[in-house]
Amino acid sequence: MNTVSDSRKRFKEMVEALREQDYRLTPQRLEIIRVLAQSRDHPSAEEVFEEVRNNFPTTSLATVYRNILKLKELGQILELGFPEGGNRYDGNRPFPHPHVICIRCRRIMDPDLENLEDLTSRLAETTGFKIVNHRLDFFGICPGCQDKAE
Amino acid sequence: MNTVSDSRKRFKEMVEALREQDYRLTPQRLEIIRVLAQSRDHPSAEEVFEEVRNNFPTTSLATVYRNILKLKELGQILELGFPEGGNRYDGNRPFPHPHVICIRCRRIMDPDLENLEDLTSRLAETTGFKIVNHRLDFFGICPGCQDKAE
DNA sequence: TTCTTAAATGCGAACTGTGTGCATATAGTA
DNA sequence: TACTATATGCACACAGTTCGCATTTAAGAA
Numbered sequence: 001m002n003t004v005s006d007s008r009k010r011f012k013e014m015v016e017a018l019r020e021q022d023y024r025l026t027p028q029r030l031e032i033i034r035v036l037a038q039s040r041d042h043p044s045a046e047e048v049f050e051e052v053r054n055n056f057p058t059t060s061l062a063t064v065y066r067n068i069l070k071l072k073e074l075g076q077i078l079e080l081g082f083p084e085g086g087n088r089y090d091g092n093r094p095f096p097h098p099h100v101i102c103i104r105c106r107r108i109m110d111p112d113l114e115n116l117e118d119l120t121s122r123l124a125e126t127t128g129f130k131i132v133n134h135r136l137d138f139f140g141i142c143p144g145c146q147d148k149a150e
Numbered sequence: 151m152n153t154v155s156d157s158r159k160r161f162k163e164m165v166e167a168l169r170e171q172d173y174r175l176t177p178q179r180l181e182i183i184r185v186l187a188q189s190r191d192h193p194s195a196e197e198v199f200e201e202v203r204n205n206f207p208t209t210s211l212a213t214v215y216r217n218i219l220k221l222k223e224l225g226q227i228l229e230l231g232f233p234e235g236g237n238r239y240d241g242n243r244p245f246p247h248p249h250v251i252c253i254r255c256r257r258i259m260d261p262d263l264e265n266l267e268d269l270t271s272r273l274a275e276t277t278g279f280k281i282v283n284h285r286l287d288f289f290g291i292c293p294g295c296q297d298k299a300e
Numbered sequence: 301t302t303c304t305t306a307a308a309t310g311c312g313a314a315c316t317g318t319g320t321g322c323a324t325a326t327a328g329t330a
Numbered sequence: 331t332a333c334t335a336t337a338t339g340c341a342c343a344c345a346g347t348t349c350g351c352a353t354t355t356a357a358g359a360a
Contacts, residue, residue, distance in 0.1 A: 024307060024356050045347080060310045065347060067308095083231030083317085086346060100277050111277050113269070120288065127250050127261050129290035136286050138270065140279035174327050174336060195318080210339045215318060217337095233346085236317055 007038035010092055017074045028052065028059045032067045036077055036091030042099075042108040044086045080108070080135075096134050102142035109142070157188035160242055167224045178202065178209045182217045186227055186241030192249075192258040194236045230258070230285075246284050252292035259292070 014033045015025065023029075035043070035051045043051070049064045068089060071077045078090040080099065088108060098116070100109045113136075124131045164183045165175065173179075185193070185201045193201070199214045218239060221227045228240040230249065238258060248266070250259045263286075274281045 022307095022357095026308060026356070028309075058310075062311080062348075063309055069348090081233030083233050083237055084345095087233055098273075100273065100279050100281075102279070103282070109277060109279075111273055113273065115265075115269075119263070119265075119269075123248075123250065123261055123263065123288055124290070127259060128293040128296075129250050129252070129259075129288070130296060131250075131288050131290040132253070133289040134287060135289070137284060138273055138279070138281050139283040139285070140274070140281040143278040146278075146280060172328095172336095176327070176337060178338075208339075212319080212340080213338055219319085234316095 004038075006092065011037040014071060014074075014076045014091070017076050018070070021074070023070065028056050028063055029067050031056050031059070032064060033071070033091075036068075036071070036089060039089075039091055042080060042088040042090050044088055046086065048089065080137075096136075098136035098138065100138045100140065100142075102145055103139050104141055104145040104148075107142055107144075111138075154188075156242065160187040164221060164224075164226045164241070167226050168220070171224070173220065178206050178213055179217050181206050181209070182214060183221070183241075186218075186221070186239060189239075189241055192230060192238040192240050194238055196236065198239065230287075246286075248286035248288065250288045250290065250292075252295055253289050254291055254295035254298075257292055257294075261288075 011034055014037060015030070018025065018029070018033075031052045032048060035048050039048075045061070045064055045068060048068070049059070049061050052059050052064065068077065068079075071091075072079055076091070076094050078094045078096070080088040080090065082088065085106070093110065098111055098113045100111050101107070102109075116136075120131050120134065123129070161184055164187060165180070168175065168179070168183075181202045182198060185198050189198075195211070195214055195218060198218070199209070199211050202209050202214065218227065218229075221241070222229055226241070226244050228244045228246070230238040230240065232238065235256070243260065248261060248263045250261050251257070252259075266286075270281050270284065273279070
């Protein structure tokens with residue numbers, strides 16, 4: 001589970017990563033980082049944009065995208081690309097991990113899944129690939145939407 | 151491994167699926183199906199288009215997309231959506247299965263992976279989701295590109 | 301504090317892959 | 331062969347993301 005102190009820690013880590021590269025800390029940038037660090041719901045760029053706008057109404061969407069790009073390059077956020085419906089971002093766990101995605105409400109959860117290392121190394125053996133990344137999405141209907149359905 | 155008879159079988163299955171719905175069997179449509187049925191390399195829409203054009207030079211890209219959509223709806227092809235670089239299609243195994251993808255040459259392979267049912271049912275238990283689909287991509291460098299590298 | 305300047309921003313326009321509207325052509329059937 | 335609804339080809343629309351460029355500004359120096 002995410003906690004407030006988690007977000008604070010992530011915020012500081014991201015700021016530090018930028019400072020190390022001598023990137024400037026503009027108010028918009030800091031706000032974007034704050035939103036990404038404390039988000040629990042894998043927001044889209046548009047959602048980040050709207051959230052940021054609450055506090056910095058002049059911020060442009062292009063700035064959000066540029067900062068997302070930068071943070072991606074620094075390995076500080078994880079991008080979940082979806083060809084339809086736009087990408088989603090995780091500023092809390094910026095490393096590859098499985099997701100469970102509700103096809104009704106688009107909610108994205110992080111399940112626990114042991115044996116993933118085993119699975120991956122077995123795969124590397126049988127295919128000869130050097131595995132460097134993965135994307136594991138399970139699609140279904142979340143408990144909440146199941147209740148609503150009937 | 152795919153064989154010629156596999157493709158023939160898939161071709162017939164797809165044609166049959168269309169016929170059942172009283173869809174017409176135009177030359178372009180049949181050619182698109184043929185290309186998808188015998189493809190082993192998860193082609194993009196553009197690649198299908200070019201392949202089809204070899205035999206039917208007047209075919210338009212829109213027609214390719216419309217037929218891909220139809221075959222998707224009938225569950226006859228699997229779409230692998232990628233936000234960057236376009237979608238890829240599998241007419242041979244039109245059901246969810248894991249992929250191993252080379253980040254250099256974009257080659258896509260189908261590895262064997264047992265225990266997937268176990269994994270999925272365990273996931274359903276712990277999250278409460280009703281899992282209906284999945285998308286499991288492992289990214290890495292294929293043997294061929296590893297050789298080229300050094 | 302003020303000055304300096306490279307980096308960041310805001311705006312609009314471009315881009316890419318995919319879908320649509322409409323006029324024309326044609327598969328399937330009588 | 332004629333009929334009609336479906337399929338096609340073309341151009342254009344669309345959505346999410348990126349880019350070009352003029353303007354602003356963070357961060358360090360004087």
